[in-house]
Amino acid sequence: xxxxxxxxxxxxxxxxxxxxxxxxxxxxxxxxxxxxxxxxxxxxxxxxxxxxxxxxxxxxxxxxxxxxxxxxxxxxxxxxxxxxxxxxxxxxxxxxxxxxxxxxxxxxxxxxxxxxxxxxxxxxxxxxxxxxxxxxxxxxxxxxxxxxxxxxxxxxxxxxxxxxxxxxxxxxxxxxxxxxxxxxxxxxxxxxxxxxxxx
Amino acid sequence: xxxxxxxxxxxxxxxxxxxxxxxxxxxxxxxxxxxxxxxxxxxxxxxxxxxxxxxxxxxxxxxxxxxxxxxxxxxxxxxxxxxxxxxxxxxxxxxxxxxxxxxxxxxxxxxxxxxxxxxxxxxxxxxxxxxxxxxxxxxxxxxxxxxxxxxxxxxxxxxx
Numbered sequence: 247x248x249x250x251x252x253x254x255x256x257x258x259x260x261x262x263x264x265x266x267x268x269x270x271x272x273x274x275x276x277x278x279x280x281x282x283x284x285x286x287x288x289x290x291x292x293x294x295x296x297x298x299x300x301x302x303x304x305x306x307x308x309x310x311x312x313x314x315x316x317x318x319x320x321x322x323x324x325x326x327x328x329x330x331x332x333x334x335x336x337x338x339x340x341x342x343x344x345x346x347x348x349x350x351x352x353x354x355x356x357x358x359x360x361x362x363x364x365x366x367x368x369x370x371x372x373x374x375x376x377x378x379x380x381x382x383x384x385x386x387x388x389x390x391x392x393x394x395x396x397x398x399x400x401x402x403x404x405x406x407x408x409x410x411x412x413x414x415x416x417x418x419x420x421x422x423x424x425x426x427x428x429x430x431x432x433x434x435x436x437x438x439x440x441x442x443x444x445x
Numbered sequence: 446x447x448x449x450x451x452x453x454x455x456x457x458x459x460x461x462x463x464x465x466x467x468x469x470x471x472x473x474x475x476x477x478x479x480x481x482x483x484x485x486x487x488x489x490x491x492x493x494x495x496x497x498x499x500x501x502x503x504x505x506x507x508x509x510x511x512x513x514x515x516x517x518x519x520x521x522x523x524x525x526x527x528x529x530x531x532x533x534x535x536x537x538x539x540x541x542x543x544x545x546x547x548x549x550x551x552x553x554x555x556x557x558x559x560x561x562x563x564x565x566x567x568x569x570x571x572x573x574x575x576x577x578x579x580x581x582x583x584x585x586x587x588x589x590x591x592x593x594x595x596x597x598x599x600x601x602x603x604x605x
Contacts (some may be wrong), residue, residue: 249569249597252551256570259548263461274453277482278489349511350491353583354564357511437560 290341297334304330310393318400319392322385329382333375340368355441362438369431376423380416384409452492455501456485462505462571469555469567470513480516487512499580506573506581510564557603562596569593 307327314323344364347357388399399405456463463484471477488508495504555566568578575586584592 249566249593249600252554252566252600253570255547255551257572258544259551260461260465260571263464269457269460271453271457274456274485275449277485278449278452344515347511347515349487349515350494350508352511353507354510354514354581355583357514358560361514440559440561 290338290345293334293338293341297338300330300334307389307393313393314389316398316400319388319398323389325385326382326389329378329385333378333382336371337375340364340371344368358437359441362434362441365434366431366438369427369434373423373427377420380419448492452489455505456488459502459505462502463509465567465571466506466509466513468552469563470516472552472556480513483516484509484512500577503577503581506568506571510567510581514560554600554603558596558599562592562599565589565592566596 304327307323307330311323314320344361347360347364349357352360388405391397391399397403463481466484467477467481471480488505491508495501499507555563558566564582565578565584568581573581575589578584578589579586582589
């Protein structure tokens with residue numbers, strides 16, 4: 247179908263659409279009143295709930311930090327705190343950036359650019375969350391074991407052995423994460439590249 | 446209150462514009478309904494700041510197209526969504542099945558384009574001049590021309 251052919255077909259379709267006045271006053275009114283909670287808003291709510299859980303966990307670890315009495319437990323505790331603090335922060339920041347896009351003030355190009363940049367950042371944070379989430383699982387387990395049950399898992403269990411055995415799983419998990427995000431990120435990057443090339 | 450009345454009239458007069466943007470940017474009934482409502486909601490939100498400085502259609506296209514980008518297609522809003530009568534987003538009434546198929550093919554071909562080309566081709570089909578398209582999209586008029594010839598090639602490649 248050529249562009250000109252499309253245009254005549256489009257005009258024909260437009261004529262038919264124009265003749266069909268289907269939207270009613272009450273429907274428009276309802277739609278202006280609806281208090282939308284977009285997916286981004288919902289995600290922000292989930293993020294906030296997650297952040298609250300993280301905050302409780304961080305406070306708990308920090309209050310009991312002195313109980314981590316070996317270098318490896320201290321290391322695990324420190325890594326856990328860093329991940330728990332920074333991951334929600336980055337995620338929240340990425341979501342806010344997407345939410346801040348000015349729909350009424352921007353032109354299409356500006357919106358598309360802001361959205362693509364925001365999407366790339368958001369996907370990056372999501373990818374990082376999956377990697378660091380796995381690291382957190384590894385670090386948090388002995389820390390919580392010590393702080394809650396009072397055991398040093400490295401001494402009383404074969405946790406090193408479990409870690410060594412699960413390493414291949416972690417490796418394949420990392421590859422899966424990377425592959426899952428490649429396509430989505432590439433699409434956004436291509437749009438951005440095209441926008442930056444043409445003025 | 447008067448402004449609400451004006452707004453309703455504007456929406457009713459230009460429902461074809463919203464319909465076409467929705468059809469180009471979504472391919473499912475649910476996502477279409479979502480986008481339709483979101484566009485009207487965004488238009489209403491910025492209606493107060495619309496001071497007739499720009500052409501009404503330019504303002505409407507800007508908001509509708511910007512909303513279509515930011516709107517997340519897989520979004521599912523439960524409990525707070527207005528149920529749009531199914532016919533609002535149906536294909537135009539036509540007894541000609543062949544025509545219906547052609548309209549469907551038309552939308553499918555446009556949907557396959559990337560977000561930049563989709564908006565430009567939509568505005569071209571709507572009979573907008575390069576200047577108006579530039580005003581809505583933020584691209585230069587020369588760039589619009591160049592992109593349109595590239596889109597022609599893309600469409601030919603898509604079909605063959």
